[in-house]
Amino acid sequence: MDVRPLFVAADVRExxxxxxxxxxxxxGLIEGRSPMFLPGPLTRGPSRPTHAxxxxxxxxxxxxxxxxxxxxxxxxxxxxxxxxxxxxxxxxLYLRAEPGTDGTVLAxxxxxxxxxxxxxxxxxxxxxxxxxxxxxxAHGKYLSIGGSGGWAAEVDVGASGGTAWVGTxxxxxxxxxxxxxxxxxxxxxxxxxxxxxxxxxGFYPILLGGAVGWIWGExxxxxxxxxxxxxxxxxxxxxxxxxxMAGDEPIATYVASMGFDDSENGxxxxxxxxxxxxxxxxxxxxxxxxxxxxxxxxxxDPSRLNGFHSYxxxxxxxxxxxxxxxxxxxxxxxxxxxxxxxxxxxxxxxVEVHW
Numbered sequence: 001m002d003v004r005p006l007f008v009a010a011d012v013r014e015x016x017x018x019x020x021x022x023x024x025x026x027x028g029l030i031e032g033r034s035p036m037f038l039p040g041p042l043t044r045g046p047s048r049p050t051h052a053x054x055x056x057x058x059x060x061x062x063x064x065x066x067x068x069x070x071x072x073x074x075x076x077x078x079x080x081x082x083x084x085x086x087x088x089x090x091x092x093l094y095l096r097a098e099p100g101t102d103g104t105v106l107a108x109x110x111x112x113x114x115x116x117x118x119x120x121x122x123x124x125x126x127x128x129x130x131x132x133x134x135x136x137x138a139h140g141k142y143l144s145i146g147g148s149g150g151w152a153a154e155v156d157v158g159a160s161g162g163t164a165w166v167g168t169x170x171x172x173x174x175x176x177x178x179x180x181x182x183x184x185x186x187x188x189x190x191x192x193x194x195x196x197x198x199x200x201x202g203f204y205p206i207l208l209g210g211a212v213g214w215i216w217g218e219x220x221x222x223x224x225x226x227x228x229x230x231x232x233x234x235x236x237x238x239x240x241x242x243x244x245m246a247g248d249e250p251i252a253t254y255v256a257s258m259g260f261d262d263s264e265n266g267x268x269x270x271x272x273x274x275x276x277x278x279x280x281x282x283x284x285x286x287x288x289x290x291x292x293x294x295x296x297x298x299x300x301d302p303s304r305l306n307g308f309h310s311y312x313x314x315x316x317x318x319x320x321x322x323x324x325x326x327x328x329x330x331x332x333x334x335x336x337x338x339x340x341x342x343x344x345x346x347x348x349x350x351v352e353v354h355w
Contacts, residue, residue: 086117086129090142099126099137106136117145141218164204166191167221169231170276170348173213177203184213193220219347232350233277233300233308233341235331237270242308242331244344251344254337257311260326267304268328275300275351279307282342284317289328292320295335296342300351306330308345310338 088109096103099122109115109131118135120127125140166187174181177200185208187193196205196212203214229247236243237258244251261269279299286293292312299307308331312323317335324332333341 084117084145086115086127087144088113088115088142089144093138093142095129095131095134095136095138097136099124099128103137107131107134109138115143117143162195164193164195164220164222165224166193166215166219168219168346168348169350171215171219172348173206173208173215174203175213177201177205177214179216181214184208187215190224192224230350231344231346232352233345235270235351235353236355237272237353238355242333242337242341244341252340254333254341256308256337257324257327257332259306259329261329270306270327270329270331270353271301271304272353272355273301275353277345277347277349277351278302280342280345280347282339284313284315292323293317294332296338298342298345301329304329308333308338308341310335 088111091111093109094105095107095109097106098104113131115138116130118128118130121140122137126137127140127143127145129136129138129143166189169189171187171191172183173185173187175184176182193204193215194207196207198204199217200214202217204217204220205212205214229249230245232245234243234245234250235241235256235258240256240258242254242256244253258270259266259268261267263269265271265273277298277300279297281297282295284293284295285297290312293315294309294311294313295317297307297309299305301307306329311319311332311334313335314320319335324334332338
C-alpha cells in the first residue's frame with residue numbers, strides 16, 4: 001500500500017477539542033494526544049496583534065486560571081532580565097509548569113496571542129511567561145519576542161557576533177537569507193561557525209572565507225558538538241531491513257516493508273541510490289495515497305515522495321489490516337521502529353538504498 005503523504009504536519013503542538021480541553025482541565029490534568037490531520041495545506045493563524053487577546057480568549061483564559069491556579073504556583077523563574085512583550089508564533093503552543101516537554105501542561109496558547117516574557121532563555125531555549133495570569137514555560141522557537149523568534153532573542157543575548165556550531169549532519173550555506181537562495185557550501189556536523197550578526201527570516205549570517213553566507217537557524221547549536229563517525233541510514237532491499245549506522249558499525253536493525261515494484265528505479269520502487277533526508281514530521285498524518293494514517297515520516301526521495309514511516313494506521317494510531325504490506329516505494333516499519341528511526345534521522349543525513 002502506498003502511503004506517501006500529500007502533506008505532513010508537525011506533532012509538537014497537539015490541539016485538543018475545546019469541550020474535551022475544559023473537561024480535562026476540570027479534572028486537574030491535560031493528557032496530550034496526537035492530532036488527526038486531514039488532507040490540505042497547513043495554514044497559519046491570524047497576524048500577530050498589537051494588543052491583548054479578544055474577550056473570548058480572555059474568558060477562556062480566566063477559566064484556565066481558576067482551574068489551574070495551584071499548578072501555576074509551582075512554576076518558578078530563573079533570575080533574569082526585566083519582562084518584555086511577546087506573542088505566540090505558532091498555531092497552538094503548550095504553556096508548561098516546568099521547562100521541558102515532560103512538564104505538566106497548564107494551558108494552550110494560540111497564534112497571535114499576547115504573553116509577557118518574564119525571563120529566559122534557559123540553557124535549552126525555554127522562556128518563563130505570564131499568559132493571562134498563568135505563569136509557566138514555553139519554548140522560544142514558537143514565540144515572537146520583540147519582533148523576532150525566541151531563538152533570535154537567545155542569540156542577541158549571548159551569541160550574536162560570537163561562535164556557534166552545526167547541529168545536524170549536513171547544513172547548506174546560502175548566498176542570501178532564503179530557502180530559495182543558491183547553495184554556496186555545505187557544512188558538516190560539529191563545524192564551528194563565526195556568526196556575523198543577528199537573524200533574518202530564520203537564517204543567520206556567518207563568515208565564510210572572507211564573505212558572508214546564510215544558514216538556517218534551526219540546525220545551529222550554541223554548544224560545541226563533536227563530529228564523531230558519520231551517522232547514516234542503510235536500506236538493504238534484498239533482506240528487507242533498515243540499519244542505523246555510525247561509520248561502518250550498525251547501531252540497530254529493523255525489518256521493513258518496501259515498494260511492491262521490484263525494479264531498480266521505478267516510480268513505485270524503493271529506488272536504488274544515494275539520498276539525503278529532506279523532511280521530518282512525527283505526528284499522525286493522513287495520506288490520500290494509501291487512504292490511511294501514518295506516523296514518524298522521514299522523507300529522503302523527493303522525486304518519488306518516498307520516505308520512512310510507520311505501518312498504515314487508523315485514526316486512533318492502530319495498525320489497520322494489511323497495513324504492514326508492500327508500499328508504493330516508501331519504507332514502513334512497526335510504529336516503535338519508525339519512532340526510533342525518526343529520532344535517529346536528521347535533515348541532511350545520508351540514506352543508501354541497495355540490493
